[in-house]
Amino acid sequence: MVVEVLLFGSIGLHLGIGLSHPTLRTCRSRCALKLATVHADWGDLTDKVLRLTDAQQAKTVAAACLDGTLCTELDVPGAEGAVFSSAETFVVGPTGALMFGLTSEQALHNLQSRKRATFHIRAPSGGAAAGSSISLIGDVEDISVDIVLDADLVKLSKVCGATVEAVAARSWRRLVPTHVHLSDAVRGREAWVPASEYMEATGNPLAHVAEALLKKMNGAHAESLVRFVSVYSGIPHDKLRSAELLGVDQLGFDLRIEQLTGPPSLMRVGFRLPPANEEEGVSVFMKLFQEAYEKQRGDWGRM
Numbered sequence: 001m002v003v004e005v006l007l008f009g010s011i012g013l014h015l016g017i018g019l020s021h022p023t024l025r026t027c028r029s030r031c032a033l034k035l036a037t038v039h040a041d042w043g044d045l046t047d048k049v050l051r052l053t054d055a056q057q058a059k060t061v062a063a064a065c066l067d068g069t070l071c072t073e074l075d076v077p078g079a080e081g082a083v084f085s086s087a088e089t090f091v092v093g094p095t096g097a098l099m100f101g102l103t104s105e106q107a108l109h110n111l112q113s114r115k116r117a118t119f120h121i122r123a124p125s126g127g128a129a130a131g132s133s134i135s136l137i138g139d140v141e142d143i144s145v146d147i148v149l150d151a152d153l154v155k156l157s158k159v160c161g162a163t164v165e166a167v168a169a170r171s172w173r174r175l176v177p178t179h180v181h182l183s184d185a186v187r188g189r190e191a192w193v194p195a196s197e198y199m200e201a202t203g204n205p206l207a208h209v210a211e212a213l214l215k216k217m218n219g220a221h222a223e224s225l226v227r228f229v230s231v232y233s234g235i236p237h238d239k240l241r242s243a244e245l246l247g248v249d250q251l252g253f254d255l256r257i258e259q260l261t262g263p264p265s266l267m268r269v270g271f272r273l274p275p276a277n278e279e280e281g282v283s284v285f286m287k288l289f290q291e292a293y294e295k296q297r298g299d300w301g302r303m
Contacts, residue, residue, distance in 0.1 A: 042232075042291060044284050049270035050251045054193045055201035057129060058182045060249075061121055062092050062136075063203045064128045064210075066159045068121035070100070072110035084110055089160050090119070091152040093174065095199045098136060099148055101156070101170025108171055115139045119175050123185075126214060128207035130247060131185030136177040138195075143174045186246050186254050186266070204249040209278035217245045217285055224289035229257055231292040233267065248281060250274035 052060065067089045074082045086104035093099050098119050102108050111117065117140050122133040145153075145168045157164045180193040204210070217225055225245060230237040241258040252270040259265070275281040 042288070044272050044287055046270045046272045049268050051268065052204060052249055052251065053197070053201065054182050054184070054191045055180075055197035056203060057132065057184055058134045058180055058193050058198050059096055059201045059203035060129045060207050061123045061132050061134045061182070062096060062098070064123045064207050065121050066090065066155060068098075068119055070102075070104075070107055071118040071120065072107050073114050073116070074106075075110055075113040088119075089156045091148065091156065096201070097177070097199075098175045099143060099152075099172065100175075101145070101167055101172050103160075103170065111140050111173070115141070117175060127211035128204050128247065128249075129185075130214075133183045133185075135181040136175060137179040137181075138175050138177040140173045140175050143172050145170075145172045148172065206248055206250060206275065206277075206281060209281065210248055212278055213248050213281050213285075214245050216282060221285070221289065224292070225255075227296060228288055228292040229255060229267070231295045232269065233257075235259065237296075 067087065070086050070088045071083050072086070074080060074084045076082075084106055086102075086107040088100045088103060088107075090098045090100035100119075102111075117138070119136045120133065121136070123129040123131065125131055148168075150164075153164050153167050156167050160167065177195050177198065180195050180198045181190065182193050183190045206213070222243075226240050226243045227237065229235065229243040230240055235257075239259050239261075241260055243258075244256045246254040246256055246266075250271070251274065252268060255267045255269065257265045257267055271284065275284050
């Protein structure tokens with residue numbers, strides 16, 4: 001597994017200052033798992049392992065959250081140009097632009113003198129794109145709350161503990177990104193994503209059920225997950241300490257594996273057919289666990 005490491009010089013990421021070309025280095029991951037010969041007859045798996053694109057992953061992070069940090073430039077005597085951060089709730093528009101009702105009067109004042117801003121979003125642990133983050137850099141424009149869906153206003157009301165009417169009464173803005181930066185926590189890599197690709201991308205369709213899937217697989221089915229890893233990878237069961245499901249998308253799933261010796265390893269497994277919802281996702285894993293059990297016993301192919 002090859003990991004791309006993005007090294008920043010003195011880049012003003014918060015406000016998009018000095019976005020001259022960052023340096024890309026490619027290195028061999030120390031956590032890459034060298035698999036034994038993988039069984040080719042897994043009914044729901046494919047040897048062709050695919051991943052979401054960086055643009056799809058970035059869109060997934062945005063869709064997985066309802067709050068983030070808005071960074072604007074201060075216009076205060078003695079602190080001109082300093083970055084001011086405010087916690088804001090948001091919803092994602094149809095193309096990926098962020099729509100938010102400002103709660104910070106200082107941020108509102110800052111945007112009156114400079115429209116350029118950055119919105120930083122980090123996906124919470126235990127769900128889709130867990131721990132991954134994006135920074136959307138662009139100009140902030142005024143919008144009417146009338147273009148915000150009623151369902152989205154209800155979501156934000158629950159998140160911030162305010163009434164729907166109070167949320168709707170805020171000063172509404174939209175950030176249209178011109179630069180998108182992704183930090184992928186699973187793959188341990190960073191990348192600049194072309195804004196046009198981000199805007200056109202479709203996020204992980206299983207994002208809304210990922211948290212439930214991960215809880216089930218890492219909880220009640222933890223031992224079955226370890227057995228599957230052992231059979232699929234060829235690592236003896238008694239050499240494995242644990243296996244953790246990190247994420248699931250329509251193309252496959254990511255696992256973190258700990259053996260009794262050595263550092264943790266990452267493994268990507270590809271789906272033959274994409275599950276469409278939580279029920280289908282659970283069904284696929286149950287079939288994989290059953291196959292692993294039968295392969296371990298030597299019963300596979302006899303039935």
